[in-house]
Amino acid sequence: MNTALKALQLKARHQVYTLLSGHNLSKLHGEGYDFSELREYQMGDDIRKINWTISAKLGYPYIKELHANRELSVVVAAFMDASLYFGQGNAKQEKLTEVATILGYAAQQNNDLFTGIHYTQEQTHTTPPTKQLYHIEQFSQALYGASVLHTALDHSAAIQDLFKRLHKPSLLFILSDFLEEMDLSLLSQKHEVIAVIIRDREEEVPKKLGEVTLSHPQDDKKMDTYFGQRSIEKYLARLKENDEKLSEHFAHYDIRSVKIFTDDEAVSKLVGLFV
Secondary structure, three states, rough: OHHHHHHHHHHHHHHHHHHHOOHHHHHHHHOOEEEEEEEEOOOOOOOEEOOHHHHHHOOOOOOEEOOOOOEEEEEEEOOOOOOOOOOOOHHHHHHHHHHHHHHHHHHHHHHEEEEEEEEOOOOOOEEOOEOHHHHHHHHHHHHOOOOHHHHHHOOOOHHOOOOOHHHOOEEEEEOOOOOOOOOOOHHOOOEEEEEEEOOOHHHHHOOOEEEEEEEOOOOEEEEEEEEEEHHHHHHHHHHHHHHHHHHHHHHHHHOEEEEOOOOOHHHHHHOOOOO
């Protein structure tokens, strides 16, 4: 095994077994994940249970009744293409791997079923639902070694595939840099979705580069340009528009999110989800 990957896994395991001790994954949800029934809203019901999609179709508020499910299904789905190929030493892909590994170890420590799925342009890699460290570490290795340079992922197709694969309502972590539009509404109808946004700080605070040759990570097209203040302002405006749409989408479908930068201690950001 790659020594850098092994070090990443050891760090992740140490963080889970020390810093995450007592922060149970099951605290991320309330009553469970097994749907019992859809019924009409009654006075006194928690309005957070209202299924707005069904209610809109039927013209009357309906709520989702759930019954407790002691064994939590934890799914980590990573969406990977060339946009991750950014930062020194491919830092975004390494951070995504670290986060996925931490979540896998946390599920295993909590005795929950863990499923890992990752999508690239060329393939879909998945682990069976497991409580074994071997499968979690194999998933970690697949993420770390995935070849993403000069690839472009069809996010819509990947989301459709993920919806068909996951039969059991789950705590679903979506890992991506979310620099392209991703519609998670379908997944949120069945699962509790948490978006984990992996970014490099220089993506949000770019530096002036002057005369430079830029290479597109997906198709390797090159462009000679001057990257100065005006270029930075245009770029930041587009990034702001993207992220505002993203926030609105998350809020509309009750999707929680956390942003983790490549120089962050990932576990401290994840702990915030449990509070």
